[in-house]
Amino acid sequence: MTTGFTHETLGQRVVFAPAGAAGAVAAEVGRRDARRVMLIAAPAERRLAEQVAGDVPVVAVHDDVRMHVPVEHAQRARAAATEARADLVLSVGGGSTTGLAKAVALTTGLPIVAVPTTYAGSEATPVWGLTSGHEKQTGVDPRVLPASIVYDAALTTSLPVDLSVASGLNAMAHCVDAMWAPHADPLDIALATEGARALATGLPEVVADPGGLDGRQDTLFGAYLAAVAFASAGSGLHHKLCHVLGGRYDLPHAQTHAVVLPHVLALNAPHAPDADRRLAAAFGSDTALGGLEALRTTLDAPRALRDLGMRESDLPGAVAAILPVVPPSNPTPVTEDTMTGLLRRAWEGAPPR
Structure with missing residues (x-):
């Protein structure tokens, strides 16, 4: 028997698009009426990310991605977003890439469209994390929850x-x-x-x-x-x-x-x-x-x-x-x-x- 409880459901679009990431991403960016997209992807996934974003108005590509999101990396990504006058962040990659996109959203309020290539799950949470020195700080903020997720199993086949x-x-x-x-x-x-x-x-x-x-x-x-x-x-x-x-x-x-x-x-x-x-x-x-x-x-x-x-x-x-x-x-x-x-x-x- 279920007892009384309160549950808050997060507002987010989730699109499962097997072998159809590029079209789904373009549709999700279009729904946000974005015209200046900042693409975040690690160097190893940059080529894949650019293919996924082929029909998206990308004005900047940022690949300065590092595990655990060091504060200095977050600051550089935020500066890049400001310089590019981005109106949306598109992240293509694993948890570190999504984490960096969240760091940008935390201070700029920019919406995120996330395209995971691993099973990290960060894309479905409002949790952010930043590392300074040897300490990792985490928090919860609705601004970092991606507005949309596009899941395409084909994008994970290159993951060893x-x-x-x-x-x-x-x-x-x-x-x-x-x-x-x-x-x-x-x-x-x-x-x-x-x-x-x-x-x-x-x-x-x-x-x-x-x-x-x-x-x-x-x-x-x-x-x-x-x-x-x-x-x-x-x-x-x-x-x-x-x-x-x-x-x-x-x-x-x-x-x-x-x-x-x-x-x-x-x-x-x-x-x-x-x-x-x-x-x-x-x-x-x-x-x-x-x-x-x-x-x-x-x-x-x-x-x-x-x-x-x-x-x-x-x-x-x-x-x-x-x-x-x-x-x-x-x-x-x-x-x-x-x-x-x-x-x-x-x-x-x-x-x-």
Whole structure:
């Protein structure tokens, strides 16, 4: 039986356009009556982005994209948008590219049309993040929520399998965290459950047939549901932890989420039986952790933070930085000892427990 709750639905157009991104993007830009578009894409995706934007009035192309959106990169992008007198930002790429577009929108108010090429999910949330020094600051602002998203599975086929796996497990982390995040409600949980099911179906197909569209389409759909659930539920322990690790130690975003996820699930599932049951059903397993670990084995997912560049000497500082940001609503109480053990196992690549 569902109890009383309040849920805020975000206003955003979402277009799934298999093998039809260019036409869909032109239509979405036209709906905004934009005449001076700033295109943001990382150097590796610039050619693809220009093809997607072929029928769009682009007046500036900005490719100064970096992971975790350093403040100085955000400032340069904002200046470029002002100089170009842009009236819309078109982002084509992964989470870092979308994040930079959000940084521009945060101070300029320009609308965003986002075209994801990974499964990061940033395009469906009003969450922004900026890194200064070794600290990553995040916030929520309706100005950074893209006005439109165009999803085209064909644009993800160039994403290597290992990055597809990491990005997809990053999306899975949105589903898992939405089960117990501070503002989670029954709609978030329903979206997260179906998102986990779609990701668990799609990701093995991506690994088995990297050039196929069916698995990538399911994975994109799951990533969108996951992001919508996360946007409403807020950041739980997993995301708080990963934001600290990414900001302080410049670890790769998706891979860090992929490594840490089973350890947070192992910690919280025993004290969140409904979430455990729902996720287990989504994975087709007896337990959520068992299902996730079986999926990770199938996907040959990354397993150790030390493989991503984190040093053993970083662990005490990471624990000290994470403890103050642990959500009070986390299902399992978090102490210095439990967090030390969790991070130690994630660093070593040991089995979660």
